[in-house]
Amino acid sequence: MIRKQDLNRLKNYLWEIPISFHPEMKVPVWIFADEELIEEALDDLSINQAVNVACLPGLVAHVAIMPDVHQGYGMPIGGVMAARIPEGIISPGAVGYDINCGVRVLASKITYQTALPYLGDLANSLYRNCPSGVGTGGSLPLSAAEFDRVCRTGAGWTLAKGYATKEDLERTEEFGCIKGADPDRVSQRAKQRGKNQLGTLGAGNHFLEVDVVEEIFDPEAAAIMGLEPGCLAVQIHCGSRGFGHQICTDYVQDFQKAVIKYGIKLRDRELVCAPFASPEGQAYLGAMKAAANYAFANRQALAYHARRSFQEVFGSQAGAEPLRQIYDIAHNMAKIETHQIEGQKLKVCVHRKGATRAFGPGFAELPVEYRPLGQPVLVPGSMGTESWILLGTKASEELSFGSSCHGAGRVMSRRQAKRSIRGDRLREKLEGEGINIRAGSMPGLAEEAPQAYKNVNRVVETVAKAGIARKVARLRPIAVIKG
Template identity: 55%
Template sequence: MEHSTIKLRKVQDYLWEIPREGKMRVPARIYATADMIDAIRSDNAPVQAANVAHLPGIVNYSLAMPDIHWGYGFPIGGVAAFDLNNGVISPGGVGYDINCGVRLLASKLSRHDIAPKIKNLVDALFAHVPTGVGSKSSLRLSDEVVRRAITGGAAWAVKQGYGSQEDLEYIEENGCFEGGDPAVVSKRAYERGRSQLGTLGSGNHFLEVGYVSEIFDQEAARVLGLELDQVTVIIHCGSRGFGHQICDDYLSVMNRAVQKYGIELPDRQLCCAPIESPEGQEYLRAMRCAVNYAFANRQIITAWARQAFEEALGMGSTKIGLRVVYEVAHNIAKIETHSVDGKKMKLCVHRKGATRAFAPGAAEIPAAYRSIGQPVLIPGDMGRYSYVLVGSQVAMEQTFGSTCHGAGRAMSRHKAKKTARGRAIVRELEDRGIYVKASSRRTIDEEISEAYKDVASVVDACQLAGISKKVAQLKPLGCIKG
C-alpha cells in the first residue's frame, strides 16, 4: 500500500482509523492527538500499520500507539493480535531486539543526598556496566551456562548471586518466560550471547539516575512506593546480539514458510508462519530464549548498579535500598486471553515498541499492585523526563491491554548527527544539571533530545485516549549510554 493511498479518518478524539480496503482483513487504528497526526503520516508508518492488517488471522484491528514510527515490517509502536487457530506469528512484529524492556529501581535516598556525588556515581556506573556497540561483559560463559540463562532468565541470575527472590516478584513473567528451548537456538546466537550478558549495548539503550519530579496519582504512587525527590534508576536494554541473531535466523525460516504455506504479503518484511505450524512454534521457543536472556541481562546490570551506588556513595545496601519497582518488556509476542465480541479468546499478541498495560485486578500483575493496574514504564530522552503509568480497563477493551513504550524517534540518526554538529551536547546537558557519560561521541549526537518526540505528548495522548494513566514523572540527574 502506497503512502499516497492511505486514508486516515478521525473515529473519536485521539483515535484515527485507516478503513479496511483491498486485501486488508481488518481496519488499522492509530492513537494520536490531532497535533501528532501530520508528523505520523509523513513518516510513512501508517502504511506499515495498514500492511499488518493484511496478515491472516488478525483480530479486530492493526493497532499503533502515539509513538509510532517506521520499523522493520511492523511499525515500531505496533500491536497486533492473532487467532491461535488461523493466525500467524511474525518476527517483524517483535523486532530484532527481543524483549527490549525497561526496569525501574527506587531508592531510599533523595536527590539532595546524591547531588554532590552525581559525577562520581555516574563514573562508577560506567565502570561497572559495559556499554557500547559490541560491548563485552566481564562474564565469560560456556554454551552450557548460556543454556541455563536462556531457560531460567532473571531467576537464573538470582541463583548466581545477582539480586534476591524479591526482585523476581516485580518483573513481567517473574523474570522467566516458560517454554524456551535452547535446542532451536543457532550456534551463531550462542557465540554472540557468551560475552554480552550484563551489557547495555548502544543506541537508545541507557542506565539513568533520576528522581521523582512530579506525582499525578497520589494513591498509585503510594502503592508503588514512589515519592517526590526520591532517587530512581531506569535500565533500558534488551537481548543484545543474542536476540538479534535469533530474529535474523528466523526471518530466513519465515521467508521459506511464506512460500510453503502460500501466504500473500504486501511487504516481504512481514514474513511469518501459522502460529501452530512447526516453524511458528520453533520461533516462539527461540524467542522465549531471547526474552529470558534479556531478563537475565537486566538482573545482572541491576546487581552491578547496586554495587556502583555503594562504592560511589560510601553507603551500605540497606541505607540505599535500591528495590525493583517493576520491569516491562516492549518487544515481545505472548499467548494471552482477551475478550473478543464478548467471548474469551486465546490470542498471540505481538507488541513491538508497545507495553503491556493490564487493568486493575489482572492475575498477571503482582498482588501488591493489583488495586491500581499494571505499572508501565515509559522512558523519554536523556535531556527531558520519563514516566510511570498504570494500565486501564479501556486498554483491555480496545488495545489488548497495550499502550505506548517511549518517545519515538522524530528524526533519523543521520539527521540527529547533523543537528548536533558543532555543538557540545555533553556540556549543554551538564549546564542543565544532567551528567552524561558514553562510550562514543556519536551515540550522544544520535540521541540528542531533538531526535525524539516529546514523551509528555505521547503519554498525554494515551491518557486522553484512556489506554493508560499517568502516575509520576521522573527527571534525569545522570546517565550512561553506549
C-alpha cells in the same frame, strides 16, 4: 503516502483506517494520537507499514498504533497486532531483532539533595560497572550449560546466582521467565553472539539513566510502588543483545521459505510469518522465549551492577535496600494472551513492537500489592527529557489488547541528527542543565539528541486521555550512561 482525509475519527485521540482503504486489509488500523501526533505519524511511512501489517492473515479486531509510532522495518515501532491461536500466524519480523527489548525502573530512598555532591562519582561508577558500547565484552561470562539455564529460567538464573532478590522477580513481567523457552531451537551462532554479552547495555538508543522523582500524580499508587518525590530512581533500557538479534536474523531468513510453503502473501518480506501451530511457528516461539529470558537476565545483571555503584558511592547511606525494583517490562515481544474480542474470549498471539503491555487492575500475573493498581507501564523519554511511570487500565484491554506506549518515538533520522547536532556540544548543553553524561561515542550521543524525538509529555498525555494508561509519576534525568 496516507493522508489525513483517509482516516476516520472514531473519538477523541483515536483514528481509524478502515479496511476499505486497501483491498488486502483484513482488519482496520486504529491510531491513538492527538492532532499534532497524527500529523507527525503521517509524515513518514509508519502508517503505510501499519497497513501492511493489517494485511497479514489470521489477525483479529484491529492493528493498534501507539502515539509514539515511528517508521521501522516491517511493523512500525509502536505497533500491536493479535493473531488468532492456533489458526493465526506468528511473525519474527513483527517482533523485531531486539527480542524483549525493555525497561526496568528501580527506586532509591536517597534524596536528590543528599546525592547532589556525588552525582559525578555515581555516573563514573555506573559507567565503569555497567559495560556499554558496540560489541562490549560481557560482565557475567557463561559456560554452555549455564547459557542454556539462562535461556530456560531467565531472571531465575540471576536469583540462583545471587544477582537478584525474590521481589525483583515478582516485580518483573512474567516474573522474569517465560515458560517453554527452548534453547535447542537456537543456532550455535546466536549462542556465540550472546555468550559474551550478558550484563551489557549495548549501543544505539539503549541507556542507563539516574533520575529524580519530580512529580507524583497518584500518591497512593506511588507509595505502594516505592516511589518518593525528590528521591532518586534508575532506568535501564536494553534487550537481548546479539543473542536476540541473531535469533531474529536466523528465523526471518528461514521463514522466507515458510511463507512459500504455506502460501502466505506478504506486502513486505520483513513481515514473514508462519502458522502459529506449524513446526516453524513453534520453533520460533521456543527460540524467541529463550531470547526473552536472556533479556530479563541481562537487565537484572545490570540492576545488580547499578546497586553495586550505589553502595560504592553512598555506602551506608544507600541503606539495606539501595535500589528497590519498581517493575521491568518488555516492549518487543509476542505473547500468548486471552482477550475479549467482539464479545468472545479469544486466545491470541499478541505481537508488540515498541509497545508495552498495560493490563488493568485485577490482572493475576502481578505481585499481590500491584493487583489493585494494574500493571506498571514504564515510559522513558528521550535523553535529557522527562520519563514517566504509568499504570495499565481496563480500557486498554478493550481498545489496544492491553497495550500502551513505550517511549517518545523518533521524528528525525539518525543521519540528520548527526548532521545538525554535534555530540560534544550536546553533552555540554545537557551538563549545563545538570545532567551528567557518560557516553562512549559522541556521534552516537548526537543521534539520540532530544530534538530527534517527539515530546514524551505529549505522548503520555495522549495515552492518558485515550484511557489506555494513567499517570503515576514523572521523572527528571540527572545522569545518563550510554555506549
